[in-house]
Amino acid sequence: MSDLLNVPGEMEALAQSLESGAAALDEISTAPTANAGESIGIVADAVARLAGASAGVSGGLHQAAGEVRVAKHEYVRSDHTGADGMPQPPR
Structure with missing residues (x-):
C-alpha cells in the first residue's frame, strides 16, 4: 500500500486549493458603479x-x-478495510 501515502495528501491539497480560490472570490467586494451617464443602468446590471x-x-x-474531502476519507476507509482483510506476511 505504498501508493496510499501520497493520495490523501494530494486530495487534501486539492481541497485546500479549491477553498483558497473560493476565499479569494469571497474577499472581492462589488466595485462602486462608475459614472456611466445614460448607460448607468446597463453598467450597474452588468456589475x-x-x-x-x-x-x-x-x-x-x-x-x-x-x-x-469526503472522497478522501472514503478512499482511506476502503483502503484500510481492504488491507485489514488481507493475510499478514509470515514473520
Whole structure:
C-alpha cells in the first residue's frame, strides 16, 4: 500500500486549493458603479450579474472542496478495510 501515502495528501491539497480560490472570490467586494451617464443602468446590471456569477462560482468551489474531502476519507476507509482483510506476511 505504498501508493496510499501520497493520495490523501494530494486530495487534501486539492481541497485546500479549491477553498483558497473560493476565499479569494469571497474577499472581492462589488466595485462602486462608475459614472456611466445614460448607460448607468446597463453598467450597474452588468456589475450585479458579475457579482452574482462570482458568488455562484465560490459556492461551487466550497462544495467541490467538501466533496473532495469526503472522497478522501472514503478512499482511506476502503483502503484500510481492504488491507485489514488481507493475510499478514509470515514473520
